[in-house]
Amino acid sequence: MQKDIQNSNAPSGANGYSNTTATLALAKASFRSIMRSPSAVVFTLAFPLIFILVFGFLGGGGTHIDVGITPGSDVNNPVIGMMEKTGMIRLVKDKTKAEFDKLLEKGNVDAMIDVHRKVNAPAYSVNVVYTSASRDKGGILKSVLNNLFYDKTLKPSVAEIRESTITGREYKTIDFILPGQLGFSLLSTGVFGTAFVFLSLRQTLVIKRFFATPVKRSSIVIGEGIARIGFALIGALFIILLGHFFFGFTLIHGAVTVVNMLLLATLGVIVFMGFGFIISGIAKNESMIPPISNIVTLPQFLLSGTFFSIEAFPNWLQPISRALPLTYLNDAMRKVAFEGLGLWDVKFQIMILLIWGIGIYAVAVKVFKWE
Amino acid sequence: METPKAIISVKNLVKKYDDFVAVQGLSFDVYEHEIFGLLGPNGAGKTTTLEIIETLRDKTSGEITVDGFSVDKQAQEIKQIIGVQLQAAGYYPNLNLVELIELFAGLYGADIKPMEMLEKVNLQDKAKAKYKALSGGQKQRFSIATTLINQPKIIFLDEPTTGLDPQARRNLWDLITEIRNAGTTVVITTHYMDEAEQLCDRVAFVERGEIIALDTPDNLIDQLVNSGFERKKEVKKANLEDVFINLTGKEWRE
Numbered sequence: 001m002q003k004d005i006q007n008s009n010a011p012s013g014a015n016g017y018s019n020t021t022a023t024l025a026l027a028k029a030s031f032r033s034i035m036r037s038p039s040a041v042v043f044t045l046a047f048p049l050i051f052i053l054v055f056g057f058l059g060g061g062g063t064h065i066d067v068g069i070t071p072g073s074d075v076n077n078p079v080i081g082m083m084e085k086t087g088m089i090r091l092v093k094d095k096t097k098a099e100f101d102k103l104l105e106k107g108n109v110d111a112m113i114d115v116h117r118k119v120n121a122p123a124y125s126v127n128v129v130y131t132s133a134s135r136d137k138g139g140i141l142k143s144v145l146n147n148l149f150y151d152k153t154l155k156p157s158v159a160e161i162r163e164s165t166i167t168g169r170e171y172k173t174i175d176f177i178l179p180g181q182l183g184f185s186l187l188s189t190g191v192f193g194t195a196f197v198f199l200s201l202r203q204t205l206v207i208k209r210f211f212a213t214p215v216k217r218s219s220i221v222i223g224e225g226i227a228r229i230g231f232a233l234i235g236a237l238f239i240i241l242l243g244h245f246f247f248g249f250t251l252i253h254g255a256v257t258v259v260n261m262l263l264l265a266t267l268g269v270i271v272f273m274g275f276g277f278i279i280s281g282i283a284k285n286e287s288m289i290p291p292i293s294n295i296v297t298l299p300q301f302l303l304s305g306t307f308f309s310i311e312a313f314p315n316w317l318q319p320i321s322r323a324l325p326l327t328y329l330n331d332a333m334r335k336v337a338f339e340g341l342g343l344w345d346v347k348f349q350i351m352i353l354l355i356w357g358i359g360i361y362a363v364a365v366k367v368f369k370w371e
Numbered sequence: 372m373e374t375p376k377a378i379i380s381v382k383n384l385v386k387k388y389d390d391f392v393a394v395q396g397l398s399f400d401v402y403e404h405e406i407f408g409l410l411g412p413n414g415a416g417k418t419t420t421l422e423i424i425e426t427l428r429d430k431t432s433g434e435i436t437v438d439g440f441s442v443d444k445q446a447q448e449i450k451q452i453i454g455v456q457l458q459a460a461g462y463y464p465n466l467n468l469v470e471l472i473e474l475f476a477g478l479y480g481a482d483i484k485p486m487e488m489l490e491k492v493n494l495q496d497k498a499k500a501k502y503k504a505l506s507g508g509q510k511q512r513f514s515i516a517t518t519l520i521n522q523p524k525i526i527f528l529d530e531p532t533t534g535l536d537p538q539a540r541r542n543l544w545d546l547i548t549e550i551r552n553a554g555t556t557v558v559i560t561t562h563y564m565d566e567a568e569q570l571c572d573r574v575a576f577v578e579r580g581e582i583i584a585l586d587t588p589d590n591l592i593d594q595l596v597n598s599g600f601e602r603k604k605e606v607k608k609a610n611l612e613d614v615f616i617n618l619t620g621k622e623w624r625e
Contacts, residue, residue: 017447017480024477024581025476026477026478028473029474032466032470033464033465160591166383204464206460206461208460209455209460212425212450212453212455212476213478214450214451214479214480319402328599
């Protein structure tokens, strides 16, 4: 590398050729080209922003209230039975006290309920703990409970209701939606962009013309990669900042969180570009790219927790969700942005992404076509 | 006349695709500073031969040296001293001509001024235009500009005038002659015999992957005439193309 840079001004001659110069020239050309390509801008910025706007203003949508049952609570009582019947309340059981505390603080569980039979009495004592992380749902739960407790069949059996609220971080819809949209943006940039560019460069013989120059194949791939990653990161930064300043997206550690998110974005887009390389090799013409790309992107778009938490999916669907790379990128993004974790804390998610990356590129090397 | 020096030497070149032999035992030399024409019908093996010399394609057997470099072992060195214009090649999408020239300058590691390159092929007015928006003749001139970026010793032009109108074609001949006069060797393929006759110092006729004749256009014509050949129709002092040029003028229509 060092030698390359020193010789970069020598115009010709066998030893004066600089791969770095060639790579950067390609990166610059590719970046210019991407910035002028309407589809790249639409997929990377416009789509995610539209979804963020829609969900940012819609705020929530489906009303499900997750209520944790405090360990040790009586479960065979009419109170809990009635709660289940409302259809609005999802009961969360079988977690330890510590796990519940965390969930409650993040607002993943909207409230905790603890029911005990009063000593020497036929009635029950109900203890409800709300969280400020989920105030609106707490409010709904409160009115649901009030209705229940004044129900004539239940009223005699409930002796007292004690309510309290713990202080948690406020978890807004944007905190869930934005990382998901960011992941989706990276996925489409990586897959569609890479697939289209390499197929069209191959078909219009641009790559063949490049091969008539002293440029190395690795320079072509790396140059293209630098441009695409650069573009994806600018898009990501734009989405994060817009979300933060206009929709109150939570960035726990400020700039550090942003940098961590961008590092995750880089990893994500590199992995997703692998899909693009594969598709450019398989597709016979440009019209085949969208359907093949959609096979890759749509399931991840829907099942990787882009819009809904994958915990909301039926049990049989969850293993599929947990197999997709975008799930782990989204998961890591949310943990970093909202919970303020460092990259080392999401090493498991990063590892899964790396495994996907290795697998994808192993296939890409086999199916990618230069000519 | 001094003895010409061969800058490209092709010996017994063979190229086989599975069961099809595209090139069978071609041998020829291209001399320094000449315009050398490879002529022949479609599928005769002209493009394959060019692409093997340009190091873009592997050969099956034979020996080729370009300015002393072997295509087998010194492909990188060869690429640095040649300029290549491919038949029907496109350019990076969404970039204008100046940006494309900058890209190629980077790829060749050449330090050039893009506008000067465009001036060489009279495209300075189109500097901000996209390649796709150019006319056929402009596209070919731009392609030729990209072959000159690394100040090559040899340029290869694969059917550069196909599909051009008479004005653009004549203009391209002038450009190619200028490039040769500036010291660059030119290897060209064409289907137009009038073009080869006007432009080329020597031509090789390729048929089914073999060279069936190689000489100066003058000598080849004399040989045919000496063998007793006569045109069926008396040749007039001008042809229809002369009429076309005379009526529509010599200027380019672009």
